[in-house]
Amino acid sequence: xxxxxxxxxxxxxxxxxxxxxxxxxxxxxxxxxxxxxxxxxxxxxxxxxxxxxxxxxxxxxxxxxxxxxxxxxxxxxxxxxxxxxxxxxxxxxxxxxxxxxxxxxxxxxxxxxxxxxxxxxxxxxxxxxxxxxxxxxxxxxxxxxxxxxxxxxxxxxxxxxxxxxxxxxxxxxxxxxxxxxxxxxxxxxxxxxxxxxxxxxxxxxxxxxxxxxxxxxxxxxxxxxxxxxxxxxxxxxxxxxxxxxxxxxxxxxxxxxxxxxxxxxxxxxxxxxxxxxxxxxxxxxxxxxxxxxxxxxxxxxxxxxxxxxxxxxxxxxxxxxxxxxxxxxxxxxxxxxxxxxxxxxxxxxxxxxxxxx
Amino acid sequence: xxxxxxxxxxxxxxxxxxxxxxxxxxxxxxxxxxxxxxxxxxxxxxxxxxxxxxxxxxxxxxxxxxxxxxxxxxxxxxxxxxxxxxxxxxxxxxxxxxxxxxxxxxxxxxxxxxxxxxxxxxxxxxxxxxxxxxxxxxxxxxxxxxxxxxxxxxxxxxxxxxxxxxxxxxxxxxxxxxxxxxxxxxxxxxxxxxxxxxxxxxxxxxxxxxxxxxxxxxxxxxxxxxxxxxxxxxxxxxxxxxxxxxxxxxxxxxxxxxxxxxxxxxxxxxxxxxxxxxxxxxxxxxxxxxxxxxxxxxxxxxxxxxxxxxxxxxxxxxxxxxxxxxxxxxxxxxxxxxxxxxxxxxxxxxxxxxxxxxxxxxxxxxxxxxxxxxxxxxxxxxxxxxxxxxxxxxxxxxxxxxxxxxxxxxxxxxxxxxxxxxxxxxxxxxxxxxxxxxxxxxxxxxxxxxxxxxxxxxxxxxxxxxxxxxxxxxxxxxxxxxxxxxxxxxxxxxxxxxxxxxxxxxxx
Numbered sequence: 001x002x003x004x005x006x007x008x009x010x011x012x013x014x015x016x017x018x019x020x021x022x023x024x025x026x027x028x029x030x031x032x033x034x035x036x037x038x039x040x041x042x043x044x045x046x047x048x049x050x051x052x053x054x055x056x057x058x059x060x061x062x063x064x065x066x067x068x069x070x071x072x073x074x075x076x077x078x079x080x081x082x083x084x085x086x087x088x089x090x091x092x093x094x095x096x097x098x099x100x101x102x103x104x105x106x107x108x109x110x111x112x113x114x115x116x117x118x119x120x121x122x123x124x125x126x127x128x129x130x131x132x133x134x135x136x137x138x139x140x141x142x143x144x145x146x147x148x149x150x151x152x153x154x155x156x157x158x159x160x161x162x163x164x165x166x167x168x169x170x171x172x173x174x175x176x177x178x179x180x181x182x183x184x185x186x187x188x189x190x191x192x193x194x195x196x197x198x199x200x201x202x203x204x205x206x207x208x209x210x211x212x213x214x215x216x217x218x219x220x221x222x223x224x225x226x227x228x229x230x231x232x233x234x235x236x237x238x239x240x241x242x243x244x245x246x247x248x249x250x251x252x253x254x255x256x257x258x259x260x261x262x263x264x265x266x267x268x269x270x271x272x273x274x275x276x277x278x279x280x281x282x283x284x285x286x287x288x289x290x291x292x293x294x295x296x297x298x299x300x301x302x303x304x305x306x307x308x309x310x311x312x313x314x315x316x317x318x319x320x321x322x323x324x325x326x327x328x329x330x331x332x333x334x335x336x337x338x339x340x341x342x343x344x345x346x347x348x349x350x351x352x353x354x355x356x357x
Numbered sequence: 358x359x360x361x362x363x364x365x366x367x368x369x370x371x372x373x374x375x376x377x378x379x380x381x382x383x384x385x386x387x388x389x390x391x392x393x394x395x396x397x398x399x400x401x402x403x404x405x406x407x408x409x410x411x412x413x414x415x416x417x418x419x420x421x422x423x424x425x426x427x428x429x430x431x432x433x434x435x436x437x438x439x440x441x442x443x444x445x446x447x448x449x450x451x452x453x454x455x456x457x458x459x460x461x462x463x464x465x466x467x468x469x470x471x472x473x474x475x476x477x478x479x480x481x482x483x484x485x486x487x488x489x490x491x492x493x494x495x496x497x498x499x500x501x502x503x504x505x506x507x508x509x510x511x512x513x514x515x516x517x518x519x520x521x522x523x524x525x526x527x528x529x530x531x532x533x534x535x536x537x538x539x540x541x542x543x544x545x546x547x548x549x550x551x552x553x554x555x556x557x558x559x560x561x562x563x564x565x566x567x568x569x570x571x572x573x574x575x576x577x578x579x580x581x582x583x584x585x586x587x588x589x590x591x592x593x594x595x596x597x598x599x600x601x602x603x604x605x606x607x608x609x610x611x612x613x614x615x616x617x618x619x620x621x622x623x624x625x626x627x628x629x630x631x632x633x634x635x636x637x638x639x640x641x642x643x644x645x646x647x648x649x650x651x652x653x654x655x656x657x658x659x660x661x662x663x664x665x666x667x668x669x670x671x672x673x674x675x676x677x678x679x680x681x682x683x684x685x686x687x688x689x690x691x692x693x694x695x696x697x698x699x700x701x702x703x704x705x706x707x708x709x710x711x712x713x714x715x716x717x718x719x720x721x722x723x724x725x726x727x728x729x730x731x732x733x734x735x736x737x738x739x740x741x742x743x744x745x746x747x748x749x750x751x752x753x754x755x756x757x758x759x760x761x762x763x764x765x766x767x768x769x770x771x772x773x774x775x776x777x778x779x780x781x782x783x784x785x786x787x788x789x790x791x792x793x794x795x796x797x798x799x800x801x802x803x804x805x806x807x808x809x810x811x812x813x814x815x816x817x818x819x820x821x822x823x824x825x826x827x828x829x830x831x832x833x834x835x836x837x838x839x840x841x842x843x844x845x846x847x848x849x850x851x852x853x854x855x856x857x858x859x860x861x862x863x864x865x
Contacts, residue, residue: 092492101399163764185398194395202388223405230395285368300366308364311381322372325475 003034009072016270019186022153047185071113085357098186102221131268133289155339166251177186177208178256180242180271181216191262198310214243276330277286281316297333429474433467531658662688676739682726683746687714730761741772761810766865781855804861813863820856
């Protein structure tokens with residue numbers, strides 16, 4: 001039986017890369033392979049599923065899948081180890097410039113990640129990237145044999161019961177604007193706040209903005225955002241929830257009226273798919289992988305004109321016909337990323353690759 | 358109007374993006390949304406840090422640092438003693454046994470704690486050192502910043518000086534461009550002059566043969582060729598080349614073609630034979646200077662002049678038949694054509710200028726103001742422009758020209774006269790006497806009076822080309838009459854560095 005080892009620097013619940021690795025592991029097992037995950041930093045709840053990389057000693061016959069999303073000493077290990085075949089799954093690496101002035105170690109990490117990405121150019125027999133945007137980036141760097149393989153999103157998980165208290169708190173008749181994602185400078189939460197400022201002031205003063213996501217490591221940025229909220233006098237209208245449990249995430253999606261993203265760098269942007277799943281109309285700034293993930297769905301804005309974005313939010317909230325048309329396109333796009341379809345694509349891609357080695 | 362850019366992109370056939378954008382723009386207008394100048398993230402981050410740091414207590418921090426440095430060493434080996442006399446040794450022994458039995462369990466925890474504490478203390482000490490180092494650095498940087506700010510303050514006047522130099526360089530470049538242009542045109546004019554010379558030689562030859570043929574009968578009634586050959590200025594010859602109104606039609610002129618080819622400075626004096634009916638615009642070339650090159654060097658580039666003349670467009674709105682008297686290089690004529698005024702015409706007394714304009718396809722002809730206006734029927738013109746012309750004219754000519762202008766303009770027609778402003782004394786130092794063909798400056802009130810007395814119903818004066826250079830005012834001098842002195846400086850500034858030009862606009 002072919003042994004397949006997935007390697008990733010850190011694994012936690014709720015993170016898109018980790019979810020993808022766990023889902024892929026299930027698929028590979030279904031296909032009859034001996035699939036294992038090895039990682040450096042393992043969340044306590046996953047210690048039974050994932051093994052510690054310091055004990056990793058792959059045989060020559062092992063097929064190795066490396067998830068690339070940041071810098072890590074594992075990159076050198078992956079390059080140097082002898083394996084039957086090496087595959088990379090590229091989730092993109094945030095350009096270091098975004099972290100400058102906020103977190104030196106994050107900056108160094110992604111900068112080394114970018115350097116390692118260049119270094120690994122000829123290491124892999126096959127490279128999968130989870131968006132067309134990521135494929136383009138790799139090809140421009142000189143990678144060959146790059147194929148698009150969307151990220152695995154277990155749709156079924158989203159059918160779970162949402163948090164009751166959060167559902168109650170949010171379903172009080174106010175308009176809920178949502179952005180979900182790590183508090184990080186590349187996600188430009190300040191621009192979400194600026195757009196919301198106009199929306200709240202001129203269109204709907206009974207509205208709230210929820211910025212859901214962990215700010216670990218980005219305390220300086222989070223501090224600046226908090227100060228912006230204060231300076232704009234938005235006070236209670238803007239909530240930074242921090243990291244929240246999955247059932248609360250479900251509640252935020254279920255009660256949201258608009259998903260507003262001003263992010264300037266995304267490798268795929270899973271929250272867009274999640275918004276589609278919950279029929280939340282999306283307004284998103286056109287940058288990096290966002291237009292590729294949305295394709296014909298959602299509303300793209302190509303310029304950060306905050307008053308116009310606010311007016312657009314109002315339009316999509318009030319004009320039910322327009323809202324329905326947007327959601328209709330989102331539903332169509334959602335079908336492209338359905339777990340079954342993407343799982344089948346994975347089976348086909350890995351099946352072919354593994355049969356050829 | 359340009360179509361506004363849509364910020365929204367929706368790739369769905371069901372949605373009309375244009376309609377949505379129009380609705381959004383309308384909403385923004387209706388609500389009167391004003392853009393806010395948001396603070397940048399760097400400032401916000403610093404502000405957020407500052408808010409926390411105000412509560413930072415250095416004394417308690419130092420106390421805690423001392424405490425952790427003295428208490429970090431955690432040990433499981435605490436001394437076992439007893440104060441009881443008899444059973445004390447037994448108790449000590451018992452406790453030691455228990456300690457030995459538990460050592461395997463307690464020691465690793467204590468070791469781990471000690472290691473953790475050691476790392477923490479080291480990190481804290483490093484942070485403390487780094488904090489003081491950074492504080493010192495910030496202090497030093499703030500000092501440097503103050504010095505730099507002072508320096509910037511001092512450099513500000515330098516940058517003004519620099520701007521002045523840049524402006525001068527720009528003007529010089531404009532002049533060089535103008536000179537290049539002139540040199541190209543001079544080349545073309547050379548070819549043109551060559552052709553004219555050949556034609557004249559041909560005429561001369563034919564006249565000579567005619568003279569030879571008639572020598573026996575002493576038929577020498579045509580002095581033209583003789584004076585032509587000597588280059589002297591006679592009435593027959595010089596008059597058509599200059600300004601005498603009737604000269605183009607002078608039957609005695611033996612030179613073929615109506616336009617004279619030379620530019621000898623005969624000027625108004627030659628035409629004074631008929632001054633009673635038509636005193637003409639004074640010919641600037643009377644000075645003997647190559648006026649075209651002179652203008653290129655000192656009047657400013659073509660585009661600059663045109664740009665400044667745009668100020669007159671509003672007065673000529675809806676008017677088409679416009680006469681530019683003393684059109685020079687034809688900038689105003691060109692500007693009028695660009696503004697769609699097909700009825701524009703320029704006249705000038707400098708043949709080189711006229712030739713230059715014609716080469717450029719501009720509707721310009723040789724002629725002086727008075728004779729040209731005389732030829733026109735009354736109430737035919739809609740606009741008359743005299744840019745930097747009246748200062749070349751004699752007072753009587755100005756009055757006569759204004760009278761004729763009033764006669765030939767239609768009702769509501771407009772006359773515009775631009776000239777140096779003698780109420781700004783700087784013009785005498787800078788520009789007025791630079792041009793030797795200037796007669797004398799005309800005071801705005803004089804010109805206003807002339808237009809009014811010739812029947813113009815409404816007259817307006819506008820002033821421009823104000824000098825940027827000014828005398829500085831006193832501030833904090835401690836002088837008791839500082840305010841009074843500053844008022845005086847204001848007056849001096851107006852007198853010395855005010856508007857260098859003015860234009861008078863009269864409506865019929």
